[in-house]
Amino acid sequence: MVERRPLLDIFTHLLLLLSALALLLPVWLAFVAATQDLAGVSRIPINWLPGPHLWENLQEAWTRGGFATRFTTSLIVAVGVTLGKIVLAMLAAFAIVFFQWRARMLVFWAIFLTLMLPLEVRIVPTYAVAANALRPFQAILDATGLTALVQMLTGIEISLEWRMLNTPAGLILPLIATATGTFLYRQFFLTIPEELVEAAKMDGAGPLRFLRDVLVPLSRTTMAALATILFVYAWNQYLWPLLVTTEPERATVMVQLSRMVPRGDALPQWNIVMAGVLLAMLPPLAIVVLMQRWFVRGLVQTEK
Amino acid sequence: MERRATFRTPLLPWLLVLPQLLIIFVFFYWPTGEAFVWAFTLEQPWGGGRAWVGWQNFAEIFSSVHYWHSVRISIVYALGTSLLAIGSALLLALFVDREVKGSRHWRIALIWPYAIAAPAIGMIFRFVFDPRAGVFSMLNQMMPGLWDPSLNGTHAMLMLILAGAWQLVAYNFVFFLAGLQSIPRGLTEAAAMDGAGPLRRMRDIQVPLLAPTFFFLLVINLTDSFTNSFGLVHIMTDGGPARSTDLMVFKIYADGFKGLDYSGAAAQSIILMLLVVLLTFVQFRFVERKMHYR
Numbered sequence: 175m176v177e178r179r180p181l182l183d184i185f186t187h188l189l190l191l192l193s194a195l196a197l198l199l200p201v202w203l204a205f206v207a208a209t210q211d212l213a214g215v216s217r218i219p220i221n222w223l224p225g226p227h228l229w230e231n232l233q234e235a236w237t238r239g240g241f242a243t244r245f246t247t248s249l250i251v252a253v254g255v256t257l258g259k260i261v262l263a264m265l266a267a268f269a270i271v272f273f274q275w276r277a278r279m280l281v282f283w284a285i286f287l288t289l290m291l292p293l294e295v296r297i298v299p300t301y302a303v304a305a306n307a308l309r310p311f312q313a314i315l316d317a318t319g320l321t322a323l324v325q326m327l328t329g330i331e332i333s334l335e336w337r338m339l340n341t342p343a344g345l346i347l348p349l350i351a352t353a354t355g356t357f358l359y360r361q362f363f364l365t366i367p368e369e370l371v372e373a374a375k376m377d378g379a380g381p382l383r384f385l386r387d388v389l390v391p392l393s394r395t396t397m398a399a400l401a402t403i404l405f406v407y408a409w410n411q412y413l414w415p416l417l418v419t420t421e422p423e424r425a426t427v428m429v430q431l432s433r434m435v436p437r438g439d440a441l442p443q444w445n446i447v448m449a450g451v452l453l454a455m456l457p458p459l460a461i462v463v464l465m466q467r468w469f470v471r472g473l474v475q476t477e478k
Numbered sequence: 479m480e481r482r483a484t485f486r487t488p489l490l491p492w493l494l495v496l497p498q499l500l501i502i503f504v505f506f507y508w509p510t511g512e513a514f515v516w517a518f519t520l521e522q523p524w525g526g527g528r529a530w531v532g533w534q535n536f537a538e539i540f541s542s543v544h545y546w547h548s549v550r551i552s553i554v555y556a557l558g559t560s561l562l563a564i565g566s567a568l569l570l571a572l573f574v575d576r577e578v579k580g581s582r583h584w585r586i587a588l589i590w591p592y593a594i595a596a597p598a599i600g601m602i603f604r605f606v607f608d609p610r611a612g613v614f615s616m617l618n619q620m621m622p623g624l625w626d627p628s629l630n631g632t633h634a635m636l637m638l639i640l641a642g643a644w645q646l647v648a649y650n651f652v653f654f655l656a657g658l659q660s661i662p663r664g665l666t667e668a669a670a671m672d673g674a675g676p677l678r679r680m681r682d683i684q685v686p687l688l689a690p691t692f693f694f695l696l697v698i699n700l701t702d703s704f705t706n707s708f709g710l711v712h713i714m715t716d717g718g719p720a721r722s723t724d725l726m727v728f729k730i731y732a733d734g735f736k737g738l739d740y741s742g743a744a745a746q747s748i749i750l751m752l753l754v755v756l757l758t759f760v761q762f763r764f765v766e767r768k769m770h771y772r
Binding site: 182183190193194197201204207215218266268272275277281284288290291294297301303309351352353375380381382406409413429431432441444454463466470473 | 516605613649
């Protein structure tokens with residue numbers, strides 16, 4: 175602080191307190207609702223203080239939403255996206271930064287361009303691909319006449335199919351198909367002094383050895399920052415899981431949330447629904463609060 | 479990105495990028511290309527014929543009252559959400575940056591909303607604004623019909639904008655704070671020596687220096703509001719009442735997956751893509767300017 179301004183400091187604290195409370199208010203009301211019984215939650219005027227029913231509401235939401243399997247699914251997706259993206263991004267960035275090869279810039283731009291369009295805007299055809307992930311290759315074979323050729327020669331009709339609906343792969347892979355991580359790793363790799371590469375080469379280390387023994391240890395902070403962002407991103411996905419999990423049993427936690435209120439005009443059991451919301455938002459919240467430092471760093475570096 | 483010391487193994491780089499290239503080919507380039515093909519053809523759902531129809535799909539969209547309505551309210555939603563979120567985040571960041579006692583705690587108190595998923599906060603806002611159960615039940619009891627987002631389109635949109643802004647505030651706050659903390663201390667101290675008080679410094683030093691961050695966030699917020707509003711809409715209003723919250727992304731979903739009009743949905747996707755690409759280009763104009771706080 176540059177100078178002492180007691181009055182302004184008090185004002186600052188007051189403003190921040192009010193804003194923090196305003197941000198917290200909806201979540202507080204949800205929490206209060208989750209601690210009431212049905213009569214308490216529909217009382218007019220509403221209760222502002224928690225009641226005694228939190229535990230039983232949580233249990234009720236847990237069993238009614240089938241959260242045991244949903245949490246497993248969501249965890250698989252979140253961890254899969256996090257690990258998958260980190261590994262793919264690191265390998266690709268490694269190839270782009272530390273190798274001299276002809277297609278380098280072309281590959282870089284091909285990956286970089288994916289930053290432009292989020293999954294939401296190409297959702298319909300992506301769904302068609304998820305229904306059969308080998309569809310692009312089939313189409314290429316058909317178009318080049320290879321299918322007809324093979325059928326003529328061998329009598330076998332090529333029909334490639336890999337249904338990804340309701341599978342973890344279908345949930346995870348499309349979410350990995352962006353360049354966020356690759357770009358972050360590239361930026362980081364560019365800051366690594368060339369002397370390190372020269373020294374490694376001098377010592378007779380090949381590229382993979384260099385990756386394993388120099389780059390991976392050096393990129394630990396980058397990795398941690400990226401991991402927190404990706405975990406939260408993947409856990410909170412909604413549109414894609416909603417489409418891909420056509421069987422209710424395969425739903426993620428977030429998709430399950432939407433199914434906890436009745437369609438139509440019936441009044442939802444808000445105390446149970448809010449208990450479900452609390453359960454669903456706990457894991458990413460824990461990550462952000464506990465790993466705040468990494469999280470902020472990852473956020474500022476990846477720019478989403 | 480030129481380096482002198484590099485490895486020269488011909489095959490290895492290809493092997494390293496192959497997994498990523500495969501995935502983006504199958505799940506990015508192919509679907510994007512297919513969207514273009516679908517937009518100019520009429521396809522029967524799940525196979526069957528596919529006839530070239532030129533601009534007909536676009537012509538149909540552009541002559542649809544519902545589509546223009548959707549575009550209009552999407553713009554209202556995007557602008558409302560972005561300006562509200564950026565404005566409040568800027569204010570908060572300016573004050574947290576004053577480094578009063580415990581500003582570290584204030585920081586965490588303002589960041590956590592970023593962790594809350596759209597469906598979760600959508601559900602919470604739906605409860606809070608439920609005319610029969612939440613805070614508003616009391617008001618409605620005193621004055622029936624005062625608040626009802628399930629019947630009144632304006633109320634529904636207002637509720638949506640509040641929820642959208644609530645979600646974005648934390649993200650914007652992180653960036654504004656990072657921007658503020660990269661402003662050299664010397665500047666602030668020099669201004670203080672010259673007799674500029676904290677508010678004057680905010681107005682004449684901090685806010686102008688934050689201009690690049692501001693534009694960057696504006697573009698990011700607008701893009702996010704255009705593309706990422708599905709979760710909120712689907713949970714809170716389902717596009718209703720009477721299409722009053724039928725935002726563009728939601729309409730693509732509804733037309734494509736509920737109405738099974740793939741070509742129409744693809745054409746709408748193309749328009750949304752162009753919009754996002756346009757916004758991204760605008761952003762790139764500011765990319766080098768915001769580099770200074772890396």
